[in-house]
Amino acid sequence: MSLALYYFLAITAIYILMSWGLYLPYRVAHLHFLTVANMLISGYLAGFLVQNLGFSFWIALILGFAAGGILGYLISLFIGDAPTFTVVIVGFTFIYVSRTVVENLKAVGGTMGMFGLPTVAGTPSTHRTVLLILLYVLVVVVGFLIYRFEHSRLGRAASAVFVDKDLATSLGVDIKRMGRLVQTFSSLIAGGCGVLYGFIYRSYHLDFFTFHLVGIFMTVIFVGGYATMWGTVIAAPALYGLTLILPTEVASWRIVIYGAILIAVLVLKPEGFITRRLAYRVENALTRKRKRHITDPKGD
Amino acid sequence: MSKKLMALLAALLLVASFAMAAGEKEAAPAAAGVVVDQWEIPFLNSLTGAIASIGEYLQWGAERAAFEINQAGGIAGKPVKVIGVDTALEPQLGVVEMGKIVNWALVALGPVPEPVIMAAAPIAVENEMMTMTATTSLEYAERFFPWSISWFPATADRLPPLATEWAKMAGVKRVVQFVGVYGPWPGMAAAHVDGLKAAGAAHVGDVEFNVDAVTFGPLVVRALDMKPDGIILACWPDKAAKIVQELKNRGWTDMNKILLFSSADDAALYTTGGAALNGTIIYNYINVDTDRPRWIAFKEAYSRDHNGLQPPSLSTNYYDAVYMIKRAIEETGVTGDPRKLKEERKAIAAYMFNMKNFEGLLFNWDMSNGIPTNKPTYLFEIQDGRKKLVKEIRP
Amino acid sequence: MQVFIAQVINGLSLGSIYVLLATGFNLLLIVAMIIHFAYPQVVVFSMYIAWVVLRYTNDNVVLAVLAAIGSSILLNLVSAPLFQKIMKNREEVDINTTMVLSLGIGMIITDILSHGFNKGLPIAFPEALAGTRPLLRVGLISILSGQVSSLLVGVVAVSGIFLLLYKTRAGRAFRAIAEDPAGARLVGIPIVRTGLESYALSGILGGLIAVLLAMLLGYTSPGLGELVAHKVLAVSIIAGLGNLVGGLVVGLALGILEALVQGYISGSWSNAIAFVVMLVVMLFRPRGLFGIKL
Numbered sequence: 001m002s003l004a005l006y007y008f009l010a011i012t013a014i015y016i017l018m019s020w021g022l023y024l025p026y027r028v029a030h031l032h033f034l035t036v037a038n039m040l041i042s043g044y045l046a047g048f049l050v051q052n053l054g055f056s057f058w059i060a061l062i063l064g065f066a067a068g069g070i071l072g073y074l075i076s077l078f079i080g081d082a083p084t085f086t087v088v089i090v091g092f093t094f095i096y097v098s099r100t101v102v103e104n105l106k107a108v109g110g111t112m113g114m115f116g117l118p119t120v121a122g123t124p125s126t127h128r129t130v131l132l133i134l135l136y137v138l139v140v141v142v143g144f145l146i147y148r149f150e151h152s153r154l155g156r157a158a159s160a161v162f163v164d165k166d167l168a169t170s171l172g173v174d175i176k177r178m179g180r181l182v183q184t185f186s187s188l189i190a191g192g193c194g195v196l197y198g199f200i201y202r203s204y205h206l207d208f209f210t211f212h213l214v215g216i217f218m219t220v221i222f223v224g225g226y227a228t229m230w231g232t233v234i235a236a237p238a239l240y241g242l243t244l245i246l247p248t249e250v251a252s253w254r255i256v257i258y259g260a261i262l263i264a265v266l267v268l269k270p271e272g273f274i275t276r277r278l279a280y281r282v283e284n285a286l287t288r289k290r291k292r293h294i295t296d297p298k299g300d
Numbered sequence: 301m302s303k304k305l306m307a308l309l310a311a312l313l314l315v316a317s318f319a320m321a322a323g324e325k326e327a328a329p330a331a332a333g334v335v336v337d338q339w340e341i342p343f344l345n346s347l348t349g350a351i352a353s354i355g356e357y358l359q360w361g362a363e364r365a366a367f368e369i370n371q372a373g374g375i376a377g378k379p380v381k382v383i384g385v386d387t388a389l390e391p392q393l394g395v396v397e398m399g400k401i402v403n404w405a406l407v408a409l410g411p412v413p414e415p416v417i418m419a420a421a422p423i424a425v426e427n428e429m430m431t432m433t434a435t436t437s438l439e440y441a442e443r444f445f446p447w448s449i450s451w452f453p454a455t456a457d458r459l460p461p462l463a464t465e466w467a468k469m470a471g472v473k474r475v476v477q478f479v480g481v482y483g484p485w486p487g488m489a490a491a492h493v494d495g496l497k498a499a500g501a502a503h504v505g506d507v508e509f510n511v512d513a514v515t516f517g518p519l520v521v522r523a524l525d526m527k528p529d530g531i532i533l534a535c536w537p538d539k540a541a542k543i544v545q546e547l548k549n550r551g552w553t554d555m556n557k558i559l560l561f562s563s564a565d566d567a568a569l570y571t572t573g574g575a576a577l578n579g580t581i582i583y584n585y586i587n588v589d590t591d592r593p594r595w596i597a598f599k600e601a602y603s604r605d606h607n608g609l610q611p612p613s614l615s616t617n618y619y620d621a622v623y624m625i626k627r628a629i630e631e632t633g634v635t636g637d638p639r640k641l642k643e644e645r646k647a648i649a650a651y652m653f654n655m656k657n658f659e660g661l662l663f664n665w666d667m668s669n670g671i672p673t674n675k676p677t678y679l680f681e682i683q684d685g686r687k688k689l690v691k692e693i694r695p
Numbered sequence: 696m697q698v699f700i701a702q703v704i705n706g707l708s709l710g711s712i713y714v715l716l717a718t719g720f721n722l723l724l725i726v727a728m729i730i731h732f733a734y735p736q737v738v739v740f741s742m743y744i745a746w747v748v749l750r751y752t753n754d755n756v757v758l759a760v761l762a763a764i765g766s767s768i769l770l771n772l773v774s775a776p777l778f779q780k781i782m783k784n785r786e787e788v789d790i791n792t793t794m795v796l797s798l799g800i801g802m803i804i805t806d807i808l809s810h811g812f813n814k815g816l817p818i819a820f821p822e823a824l825a826g827t828r829p830l831l832r833v834g835l836i837s838i839l840s841g842q843v844s845s846l847l848v849g850v851v852a853v854s855g856i857f858l859l860l861y862k863t864r865a866g867r868a869f870r871a872i873a874e875d876p877a878g879a880r881l882v883g884i885p886i887v888r889t890g891l892e893s894y895a896l897s898g899i900l901g902g903l904i905a906v907l908l909a910m911l912l913g914y915t916s917p918g919l920g921e922l923v924a925h926k927v928l929a930v931s932i933i934a935g936l937g938n939l940v941g942g943l944v945v946g947l948a949l950g951i952l953e954a955l956v957q958g959y960i961s962g963s964w965s966n967a968i969a970f971v972v973m974l975v976v977m978l979f980r981p982r983g984l985f986g987i988k989l
Binding site (some may be wrong): 517522524551606626 | 701702704705706708709712714809810813814815816818819827829832835837839843847872911912913914916917918922923953954955956958959961962963965966
């Protein structure tokens, strides 16, 4: 596999995971930007543990996930059922605070960043293979969990909350608990992504974790489709790849093109490319095919 | 737009993305001597995004060198082309582009700036390809030795003498620094402090701030409350200009007692500060009043293409980098044969790492294990948007 | 004491920026239920237009002001229908979709400014417009003409818009079509014309804000809008969405808080501390300090 393809696939996996991390709280109408702060905190924590304290990557990864989940849970105790605006402010606050703390921490390189993280396994080539496998295993696992969530009572409850919080409450949905669940899970994913993101580059720099990332993930969700998880899977590689395939003259206007695509999709196809109805039809078609195969495998 | 058409579009986009990400350059046919029709040098640069204005003149400098070289017959008789590869400020673009480049390039220019360097330069190192990060400090570049070279000596060596000379010249005794919290700048600020000590001046405090500061009254009042008689500015160029204006608004009159550091010496300083900067001192590595013919031609060409502006100091770095590559290729007998890519990369890198008496645009210098030696630095006084030489300081 | 007074004055100056931008932001919210996260970028665009006109008309301030207002109106007229198309429910604020749409608009504006004006470099306004003349200087205390103008005009703008929206027929019509377009039509309010007037009003305000910021700051850059956008949104939320008076108070308070943190603690911590304080306020008063006024 070429290096370019490896990095493309690896970063795409991060985009998918982080966009799902934003998608999940959005199911209850929360814009949970805390996830970017989770990336930063868990990433630097893992870097510090591995480089300064000699921890193994795998322990650091688990601790990174845990740090994200714990922070997400603790914050969700306060904002599980908060209005969207509060959740947005919380996200911004933690991004600013975590960046400022890291800037001033010499132990993690401060403004210079952390260089030369060790490989996770043997040679650089093995390192890449292991990371890529790990990333896509995570994509499958997280995707499966989100799929199960969507097709469960919890998922239906989340949809009710998205449409009308008061109505959902009157139907017996515990808004706070729902909010806590999705926020904690999304922060958990983000924590792990932060660790992996740094190990893809084998370095950490504050400018790896900026508000710009928020814009990227929001674009992926809204262009792909915010009503189902599948839109992200299509939009993440497409939008990332778009920036790589544009001719040089056009590429300099990349950001304008991104913005125009986002606006066009919001106006013309508000639910995004992959709508709930489309996802439902595809699932139904696959289910029907499977049922036909089970009842009549020879197709007679 | 029909659903089918949209689905087709999305699918095409996906396929194209994968295809381009995995793209390989075709191998040139083998031949004796130089086998390429054209030397192609990729330049990973920030052509869009927050520092696009800097990326523009870095690219200009590199392309200017290529133009001159081609006018004079090329490199080993073949023309050279600098290929701009935009990575903006995004490491996720930098790694994919570097991943493509290491498949075919002999040597690369860039990346720019530090976040992209950190992400993408290790790929060049792993593939044993020189990547010339000509705008960053030694403290970043040395992480990638011997597959990079530094344009600057160690911060702790090069900056203190500048601060010492300025402090003595300006007669300052109590100095406050404004420090932008970014990359190597806090380290540079610390080096200034060492220089002040050597001059017998006291460093009374630092005023730190982030990139999103938009007004500077509070910072300036804090600084002035420390009762300094000298100010050093180690921060973004446009913000340095605003701080100077704010100082003047609050009664600061002795402009010679304000020192701006080299990273502030950028077009943004002059377009923001204008006449308010008159009399301030700035240090940097190029002397715009040198009378070398190549430099005069460069200056005139830059001015023509940039509405009469003077070339910023960094504009010469990648110009020199391209000439370094020319010399390295010609001196090592590199052929450009893809079958010899690995060994020819090593040859170029090894040659550049210890290149002697390189004829830069403005002065000659030696490389010693990737670090430049005997590069001068200068103190200038700014007057009407131009720098007037005050003193040259040689290590 | 002198330092403290100087920092408070600095804080009022910084706060004026937030007040001006939050007022324009709130106006769009009140008349069109739009959360225009990229409103600061729209204002910065108008600043650039003013600068271009100044350059080519030998510093004609009147033309520059008119150009800034014109460009702001134009951007509003172009973007407002896009917002209203995507809002699920015209009578309610839809932060999610409008925020994302305004992100897209902000990206486009910032990139166009980076490409098309002065090679993406910051621009300085000439003395004719920049209010850098000191009106008072006592020790560390300094008051510039731009600071006074922007603060005074900010207060006047808030008062004027408050009176217009809540004490005049036209203002009631603007609010009516924002809160209930069908009901407004029923009572005979001409929807299209009134809508256009409301966008034009916010455009005029946007243009004026652009000019005042030019006087206050003396410069601008393509990224300036992005640098303040988070704080403008935060000020509006903390004050209470649509609350003009609240936006004035919270904007100035935030400016003073930031100035004091920069003056006494550290400039690099000012954002973090400011947001933590705002967060604490949010947690105790989720509907804002002064209540939502939509």
